Amino acid sequence: MFAWCCLALRYQENYSLRSYQDDESLRSYPEENERSLFDEKFKNMPIQRDMKTLNKSSLMMNFGSFYIPKMGKSNPTGEDAHFTSKDHQTIGLADGKSSWKKEGTDAGEYARQLMNNCLVVLDAKDREIVYPQLILEEAYLNTKVDGSSTACIITLTGESLNVVNVGDSGFMLFRNGIMVYKSSTQQHGFNYPYQLGKSDHCDDPRVAEEFIIGVRAGDWVVAGTNGLFDNMYASEMEVAMKVVGEAGCLEPQVLAQVLADLAFENSLDYTQGISPYSQAALKEGYPIPIKCGGKPDDITVIVAHILPTQGHTLVLGNIENSYSFQSYLPKKSPTVNVMDPIVAKRCKPIKKGMKTLNERSLMMNIGSSYIPKKGKSNPKGEDAHFISKHHQTIGLVDGVSSWAKKGIDAGEYARQLMDNCLTILYTKYMEIVYPQLVLQEAYSNTQVKGSSTACIITLTDEEFIIGVRGGDLVVAGTDGLFDNVFASEMEVIIKQIVGTDQPELLAQILAEQALENSLKTEGVSPYSQAASMEGYRRSGGKPDDITVVVAHILPPNHLL
Numbered sequence: 230m231f232a233w234c235c236l237a238l239r240y241q242e243n244y245s246l247r248s249y250q251d252d253e254s255l256r257s258y259p260e261e262n263e264r265s266l267f268d269e270k271f272k273n274m275p276i277q278r279d280m281k282t283l284n285k286s287s288l289m290m291n292f293g294s295f296y297i298p299k300m301g302k303s304n305p306t307g308e309d310a311h312f313t314s315k316d317h318q319t320i321g322l323a324d325g326k327s328s329w330k331k332e333g334t335d336a337g338e339y340a341r342q343l344m345n346n347c348l349v350v351l352d353a354k355d356r357e358i359v360y361p362q363l364i365l366e367e368a369y370l371n372t373k374v375d376g377s378s379t380a381c382i383i384t385l386t387g388e389s390l391n392v393v394n395v396g397d398s399g400f401m402l403f404r405n406g407i408m409v410y411k412s413s414t415q416q417h418g419f420n421y422p423y424q425l426g427k428s429d430h431c432d433d434p435r436v437a438e439e440f441i442i443g444v445r446a447g448d449w450v451v452a453g454t455n456g457l458f459d460n461m462y463a464s465e466m467e468v469a470m471k472v473v474g475e476a477g478c479l480e481p482q483v484l485a486q487v488l489a490d491l492a493f494e495n496s497l498d499y500t501q502g503i504s505p506y507s508q509a510a511l512k513e514g515y516p517i518p519i520k521c522g523g524k525p526d527d528i529t530v531i532v533a534h535i536l537p538t539q540g541h542t543l544v545l546g547n548i549e550n551s552y553s554f555q556s557y558l559p560k561k562s563p564t565v566n567v568m569d570p571i572v573a574k575r576c577k578p579i580k581k582g583m584k585t586l587n588e589r590s591l592m593m594n595i596g597s598s599y600i601p602k603k604g605k606s607n608p609k610g611e612d613a614h615f616i617s618k619h620h621q622t623i624g625l626v627d628g629v630s631s632w633a634k635k636g637i638d639a640g641e642y643a644r645q646l647m648d649n650c651l652t653i654l655y656t657k658y659m660e661i662v663y664p665q666l667v668l669q670e671a672y673s674n675t676q677v678k679g680s681s682t683a684c685i686i687t688l689t690d691e692e693f694i695i696g697v698r699g700g701d702l703v704v705a706g707t708d709g710l711f712d713n714v715f716a717s718e719m720e721v722i723i724k725q726i727v728g729t730d731q732p733e734l735l736a737q738i739l740a741e742q743a744l745e746n747s748l749k750t751e752g753v754s755p756y757s758q759a760a761s762m763e764g765y766r767r768s769g770g771k772p773d774d775i776t777v778v779v780a781h782i783l784p785p786n787h788l789l
Contacts, residue, residue, distance in 0.1 A: 288446060290318055290385050290533040293481030295489040297528040299456075308337035309454050309527040310344040310378075317351050317359050319384040320531050324398050324454040326377045326424050337527075339376025339426065346371045347382065359384040361393040366434045369425055377426025380437075381412070383452060385535070390442045390450065395432065396422035400452035401463060402442060406470055408463035410442060419513040422455070448535040449484075456528035457488065459506035460495040462762075481532040489530045496523035503762050511761075512753065591699060593621050593688050593780040596733025598740040600775040602709070610774040611640035612707050613647040613681075620654050620662050622687040623778050627707040629680045640774075642679025649674045650685065662687040682707070688782070701782040702735075709775035710739065712756035713746040732779035740777045746770045 292315070298307030308325035325340035346368035351359065361382040379396025392400070392412065399412035415423040415438065423432045444450075451457075451466060469487055473479050495504060503511075506524040595618060601610025611628035628643035649671035654662065664685035686705060688697070697703070704710075704719060722738055746754060747770035760767035 287538055288385060288388055288444065288535055289538050290320075290450070291481055291536055292320060292531065292533050293483070293485040294320075294529070294531040295482070295485040296530075297456075297489050297493050299525055299527045306337055306341075307527040308340060308378075309456070309529040310337065310340040311529050311531055312344045312348050313531065314348065314351055317384065318386070319351060319359050319361070319364075319382065320452060320533060321347050321364075321380070321382040322398055322452055322454055322529050322531060323378040323380045324396070324456070324527065324529070326379075326426075329376050332375075334375045336376060338374050339372060340378035342374055343368055343372045343378055343380060343425065358386055359391070361391055362434065362437060362439050365393050365395075365425075365437065369434050372425075373427075375428070377424040377428065377431045379422055379454070380425055381452060383450065383533075385444070385533075388443060388445070390444055391439075392442065393434075393437045393439050395434070395437045396424050397455040397458070398453065399458065400450055401466065402444065403449040403451065403467070403470065404445065404447070406467055406474075408467060411463065413438065419509065419515075444535050446535055446537045450531075450533040450535070451484075451488065452531040452533070453488075453492075454527060454529045456496070456524075456526035457492045457530050459509075459526065460492040460504055460523045460528075461488065462505060465491065465495075481534050485530045485532040488532070489528050492528050492530070496525045496528070498522040508758065508762065512758070591688060591697065591782050591784060593618075593623075593703070594732055594783055595623060595778065595780045596731070596736045597623075597776070597778040598733070598736040599777075600709075600740050600744050602772055602774045609640055609644070611643060611681075612709070612774040612776040613640065613643040614776050614778055615647045615651045616778065617651065617654050620687065621689070622654060622662050622664070622667075622685065623705060623780060624650050624683070624685040625705055625707055625776050625778055626681040626683045627709070627774065627776070629682075632679050637678050639679060641677050642675060643681040645677055646671055646675045646681060646683065661689055686780075688780075697782050699782055699784055702732075703780040703782070704735075704739065705778045705780070706739075706743075707774065707776045709747070709771075709773035710743045710777050712759075712773065713743040713754055713770045713775075714739065715755060718742065718746075732781050736777040736779040739779070740775050743775045743777070747772045747775070 292313045294311060294313060296307070296309060296311065298305060298309070308327055309322065310325070311320070311322035313320045321344055323340035323343050325337040327336045329336040329339075347364050349371070350364050350367045361384050365380055365382055379398040381392070381394045381396075381398040381400065383390055383392050383400060385391075390402075394412050395415060397414045397416060399414065401408050401412075402410040415436065417423065423436050425432060425434065449470065466488060469491060470479065470484065473484055473487055498504070504523045507522060595616050597614060597616060599610070599612060599614070601608060601612070611630055612626065613628070614623070614625035616623050624647055626643040626646055628640040630639045632639040632642075650667055652674075653667050653670050664687050668683055668685055684705060686703065702723060719739060722742065723735065726735060726738070750769040752769055754770045756771040757767040757769060
């Protein structure tokens with residue numbers, strides 16, 4: 230069973246948050262008159278009301294970075310640029326677009342000046358709180374040379390990463406050795422990312438994604454240009470972190486160099502194997518023989534380890550001798566039991582100061598749809614889900630079908646698990662819902678034989694693990710949805726019914742689209758694509774139970 234996830238779409242401003250296996254489609258961006266670049270309200274508005282200032286933060290980032298210019302380029306400095314600022318707990322990276330060299334322009338100069346100007350802006354003003362989007366906007370205005378580049382700036386404020394991102398640079402967040410979030414790619418077309426610049430074919434900071442991600446002590450942030458993400462899967466990075474950790478060398482600088490070296494090695498594999506780059510090319514219709522293997526490019530990696538402020542001193546990583554990493558890394562992710570003690574230990578609240586249920590400034594309007602797989606002996610299917618509007622919480626699970634071979638109802642475990650989640654929500658007084666605690670107790674109370682996946686999502690204040698805004702749509706589902714429908718297909722459907730505020734209708738349409746795709750025996754689906762990555766020959770969709778839950782984020786006066 231392939232992994233499944235939830236997809237959040239911010240359709241009003243063309244934002245998206247995606248898992249690393251999702252389809253990345255073309256995007257439009259605001260016209261010149263839609264929003265002023267330096268609208269005073271926007272410029273002065275804090276991203277998060279209760280942000281801690283730099284000197285009061287309970288967490289900090291310990292950095293390390295590594296850069297490998299593309300071999301054979303006439304410019305030995307390459308076309309990437311990056312910075313790290315210990316004092317401001319901020320990192321940034323940019324990837325200059327190589328097409329400028331055809332016009333006789335140093336394709337990396339724009340990226341270097343943009344990053345340098347970000348540092349100048351950071352150091353020139355007394356900033357207790359860093360707002361990455363304002364840093365990027367001012368640095369963009371101060372960068373005068375010809376050229377263009379992607380850009381990603383990340384700052385740690387309190388217990389959140391505040392991010393602004395343009396193009397196909399970005400970052401991944403790892404928790405307990407597992408990738409839990411990847412920033413999305415913005416692109417006009419295949420291999421044509423959004424890029425900042427002053428020429429007519431370039432973009433400006435208005436197209437940037439801005440979002441907040443909650444973090445905990447022990448998390449790892451891996452930021453990079455597309456030279457990293459075009460050549461390495463998240464599963465490879467997970468294994469690299471595990472192997473380096475077992476060798477006793479898990480430091481930001483070491484990990485940055487290991488990941489850069491592995492990406493470089495993968496980039497030189499021209500003849501065989503599937504890479505994130507070749508996978509994306511396949512989606513766009515390029516035959517595998519033309520776009521197979523890796524993609525040689527400049528490779529920038531910045532690794533940040535999130536640590537508690539007390540008892541730790543920030544030290545920028547520095548390695549004098551080169552570090553060699555020879556271990557073979559399989560592309561298949563390591564298997565992790567959901568209730569592994571490290572993963573499932575009873576966690577402290579993710580964010581202090583979260584608003585209670587009756588204090589929220591946002592609410593979810595929720596609808597769902599369920600289509601059991603045809604032909605199963607159990608008409609109930611093997612999925613289960615719940616919706617609690619009072620607790621602003623949704624949950625869904627997918628029972629593992631292999632139990633049916635042992636004469637066990639493969640869906641009963643899933644149904645009991647969800648029932649127990651609801652029981653806990655309604656029998657205990659909860660001002661703030663912590664999904665991991667609800668799941669753990671429900672797991673302990675589920676006694677029937679079987680197993681299932683599980684996903685619980687709650688809205689508590691405007692930012693939790695993933696920041697949301699009024700107008701956002703959350704689409705949650707079991708693998709029956711995500712194995713059969715690409716994100717780009719969902720975007721087309723959502724665009725057609727924007728403004729109707731009917732989550733139940735949208736859930737039904739998405740479920741029916743997944744059902745239709747699951748019955749196809751030809752073509753590329755997320756399932757067949759994932760199978761090909763593992764060396765299997767598959768085409769078409771995957772028949773399965775399909776559960777879809779849609780939540781529309783709205784101000785509370787729209788609902789109550």
